[in-house]
Amino acid sequence: MKSFTLKKSLLLLFLFLNIIAVTAQDKLDTVIMSNGEKRTGKIIAVKEDAVKFIYKGESLEYEFKKSEINKIEFASGRTEIINNATTSDATSTSTSTSTSTERKGLIAVLPFEFITNDPALSTSAMAEQLQNDSYLSIKENTHGLQLQDPITTNSILAKNGLSHSNIKSKTPKEIAILLGVENVVYGMANVTNKGTSSYGSGISTYNGKETDKKDNKKASGTIYNSNNATTTINYETKIGLNFYNDQGTNLYSESRNSFGTGFDAYHATINYLIKRCPFGSKVKN
Numbered sequence: 001m002k003s004f005t006l007k008k009s010l011l012l013l014f015l016f017l018n019i020i021a022v023t024a025q026d027k028l029d030t031v032i033m034s035n036g037e038k039r040t041g042k043i044i045a046v047k048e049d050a051v052k053f054i055y056k057g058e059s060l061e062y063e064f065k066k067s068e069i070n071k072i073e074f075a076s077g078r079t080e081i082i083n084n085a086t087t088s089d090a091t092s093t094s095t096s097t098s099t100s101t102e103r104k105g106l107i108a109v110l111p112f113e114f115i116t117n118d119p120a121l122s123t124s125a126m127a128e129q130l131q132n133d134s135y136l137s138i139k140e141n142t143h144g145l146q147l148q149d150p151i152t153t154n155s156i157l158a159k160n161g162l163s164h165s166n167i168k169s170k171t172p173k174e175i176a177i178l179l180g181v182e183n184v185v186y187g188m189a190n191v192t193n194k195g196t197s198s199y200g201s202g203i204s205t206y207n208g209k210e211t212d213k214k215d216n217k218k219a220s221g222t223i224y225n226s227n228n229a230t231t232t233i234n235y236e237t238k239i240g241l242n243f244y245n246d247q248g249t250n251l252y253s254e255s256r257n258s259f260g261t262g263f264d265a266y267h268a269t270i271n272y273l274i275k276r277c278p279f280g281s282k283v284k285n
Contacts, residue, residue: 027075028056034070034083043072098180103246106181107279108148109135110157111164113186118193118235127164128154130189130266134241137271138185142279148181156180173248181246188240188255189266198231234261239269243277252277 031039031053044061045052051069053062069082112130114123128150135150156179157163167175176184240255254273258265275282 029053029075030073031064032070032073033064034068036070039064043074098177100182100246103176103180103182105144105146106148107138107145107183107185108153108176108179108181109138109150109185110167110175110187111154113164113188114191115189116191116193118191121191124164126189126191130187130270133267134185134187134270134274137274138279141271141275141281142277143281145183145279148179153179171248172244172250173246176244176246183243183245183251186242186244187270190238190240191263191266192236194234194236194261196231196233232261233263235263235265236261237266237269239266239273241270241273241277 028040029043031041031043031051033039039053039055041053041055041058043051043053049066051064051066051072053064054060055062066082071082072080074080109131111127112134114121114126114130116123116126131150131153135147138145139147157167160178162170170178172184172186176182237258238255239258241252242250243252244250254276256269256273258269260268274280277283
């Protein structure tokens with residue numbers, strides 16, 4: 001009887017230890033990236049500047065740079081901090097703590113979406129140039145608004161990994177809340193190089209002398225050419241503006257072709273559109 005009881009106890013102990021072993025095998029390592037993303041699987045090697053990793057249910061090996069990792073939570077329960085400061089920065093800048101009351105009356109202009117067929121024009125430089133021109137136009141031609149400086153706007157966007165090229169990855173509502181403003185302005189400029197035109201005239205001048213030789217006159221001299229023609233590049237420009245509030249509502253959406261073919265024709269078009277926005281000096285009440 002005692003022998004049977006002992007065998008039964010040993011069997012139960014074996015089963016208990018086996019359950020613990022299986023449970024331990026099911027536990028996985030978790031790599032938490034600097035952007036907050038969690039990656040679950042098995043760490044197979046830790047190098048000086050990287051971590052080798054296999055995702056759960058896969059066999060392919062991946063390598064993550066340590067500079068992109070916040071911390072590692074091992075299956076054993078141990079946690080290793082890799083880049084503590086990076087995560088805290090990402091967390092603090094990825095969300096806004098502003099309230100709707102604090103955002104009231106504030107407006108920000110985003111870098112423009114700039115489309116052109118002219119390789120001589122810098123997309124990023126023009127995106128910010130048009131942003132700044134629109135900021136100045138809103139400052140001059142609207143009422144009842146408090147503007148956020150473009151430097152502040154672009155700084156907040158950059159800290160959150162956003163620029164003119166990928167800003168559409170977030171909704172207008174998310175962008176407004178992120179910037180801490182009630183209204184946000186999206187702009188688009190389509191500038192097409194239509195070729196060149198030349199204006200002016202060419203003048204030819206003759207400078208010479210005559211000589212006598214047995215009553216026959218002989219002329220000699222040089223022809224000089226002077227060209228006063230001016231060559232200009234013709235552009236076709238279209239500007240579009242969209243105003244959204246922090247609820248995601250589109251308050252104003254208009255576009256207009258610029259008058260004239262000069263490169264700076266967009267200035268007048270921006271002023272025209274902003275004067276007629278809901279806050280503009282020429283809005284019809």
